[in-house]
Amino acid sequence: MIKIITRKYVGKENVYDIGVERDHNFVIKNGLIASNCFNKSHSTAYAYVTYQTAYLKANYPLEYMAALLTANSGDTDKVQKYISTCMSMNIQIEPPDINRSGVDFTPVGGKILFGFSAVRNVGQNAIAATLEARNEGGAFKSLADFCDRVDLRTVNRRTLESLIYCGAFDKIESNRQQLIQDLELVYDWAQSRARDKASGQGNLFDLLGGLSSSNDNKTNNAFETAPKAKPVNDYPPQEKLRLEKELLGFYVSDHPLKALRQVASLLTPINLSQLGEQREDTKLCVVVMLNGVKKVMTKKGDAMAILQIEDLTSQTEAVVFPKTYERISFLLQVDVRLIIWGKLDRRDEQIQLIVEDAEPVETVQMVMVELNPQQAANIEELHRLKTILQEQSGDKEKSKMPVIGIIQTEHSRKLVRLGWQFCVQDARITVQALQNARFPAHLRPLTGG
Known part of the structure; x- marks a missing residue:
């Protein structure tokens, strides 16, 4: 690192980057001028970091991608891009698991497991309480067991609903709607038990459990007495995915476009993450999920729309101008899979897809x-x-x-x-x-x- 001792005006000179033809205007000790001291050091540092990250990605892909996802967990676009990279590397991303997940993205058994910190409505205190109860008592055996062992003042009902909807309890009970129905009864049951424990009281089952022989490993599990709701069918697959995305920000256990991945790559060789590399007015065709529709009125009173779309690699914005909107507005429904034809537009350094036509992928x-x-x-x-x-x-x-x-x-x-x-x-x-x-x-x- 070079410390600049003095600065001296030496006239107007061009400043060159790497491969300089003339000296930079940095005056240092004894009237000497530092030559390219900034660029060579930084280019070397960047090259070294690039080598390190490339080595890690090639030799420790699971650990590298898990760290990359964790470091960028606050940036939805980057996380979706990296999840797409994992798919291309044949690395599976699993939803959170109440018995295996940690705070962050974690490599487990050849896969990357979603961390609790990436689930909406699940705070740090709730995560800490969950991990503490799991470390002390082992794996949770049911929803009732979980509610009975964690501090429900920290892990509230909304947190539990979020964990159920995103699939964290799937390995215990795959029927998410059944768990939501059970939660209404189990949560009250667990709160009642917590109050009894706090007041020094116990119920008959606790007493029987306490009197069991020390040589008998089959202790009475109180959670087995928890109430359960009547059996119900699970949510439809599309509804499960919608709720999952709402809480994780992404489709993880599956994706509505995943079944179309092979044919879509043939039909539409350019994906949304590559739009920035295309020239303006490039004709495009993309297979997307429609995540949002915002109807807008022009100054002339004509209706148009701004769409939020995504594919397996990224999310972006698309614009439907009045003439096109009049023709395809009936197709523009949230959570619909569409094939969109259009062209690329750059405005104010923003990239937009101008929609010229659209059709449901099913037709x-x-x-x-x-x-x-x-x-x-x-x-x-x-x-x-x-x-x-x-x-x-x-x-x-x-x-x-x-x-x-x-x-x-x-x-x-x-x-x-x-x-x-x-x-x-x-x-x-x-x-x-x-x-x-x-x-x-x-x-x-x-x-x-």
């Missing part, structure tokens, strides 16, 4: 055309295919149905998405035209197998 039909290796290498055959698709493109603004080429060999099967210029307007008519031209073709739903 999207892809045109699949099969080619053998000889056809794929034959210019005349490819020209014939190109001519048919161009004839079926119709109005370019309305041509959005993708065409996927299947190149089948004896030992492999390769899927290739044809360029935007080959998108067609009517998928069914296109398939018929291809079949008439002796190209094996069929429709495949985006949500199909």
Whole structure:
């Protein structure tokens, strides 16, 4: 580290970065001028840190990603990006577990476990009380056992509901709605027991438990006498995921788009986390979850909307202008899976997706055309295919149905998405035209197998 002793004006000079052509204007002792003292030291330090983190990621991926998630737990966008990175590294992220989770993200058994601190409505005092009770008495055997052992003045009803909804009790009881129904009775039961203990009183079961033989390891568990609600069915999968995301900020145990991941990557090679790398006005197609819809009125009184969308990698904002909104407004419902066509817009250093069209993923039909290796290498055959698709493109603004080429060999099967210029307007008519031209073709739903 160099300490600047004096500063001296030496005229106007350009200041250069790494690989300087001339000296920086830092005057040091004896009239000497420090040459590039800042940049070389910092570039070396950054290079060293980069090497260290790359080494850790390559050799200790679980520990590295758990630490990265913990360090950025307050930044929703970064955490979602890192969870997507974990998925690409085949690292599974598990929801919180009342018997295994700690404060932060933790590597456990080849997976990364959500920490209690990442769950909304679960404070530090509640976490400390939970970990203390678990360390003293071992794993919790039921919801009633948990309520009986923790301090309910610290772990309140809202905290317990959050832990149930996010899946923390799933390993004990997978039916979350049953746990919520039981909680109404169990919580009051546990509070009553806590009051009795505080006043020095006990019930008959406590007395019997205290009189049991010291040689008998099968002690009477008081939580087994706790009241239970009538059996109910669990929440539907979509509702479970919605509540889970509400409390964790992410879909963890599953994701509504996960089943579409492979086909979506073929259909939409650009994901939301890569939008910043694209040029303005780039034509895009993305498969997303619709998380929020904000209706806005223009100065002319026309309705438009600002959408909050997400895919498996990130979240962003999309804008639906009046003409498009009038056409697709009925589709814009929260928690709906959509395929969106649009273009990229940069305004005030902010990136937005301008929506030009949208369709529920359940109704999207892809045109699949099969080619053998000889056809794929034959210019005349490819020209014939190109001519048919161009004839079926119709109005370019309305041509959005993708065409996927299947190149089948004896030992492999390769899927290739044809360029935007080959998108067609009517998928069914296109398939018929291809079949008439002796190209094996069929429709495949985006949500199909």
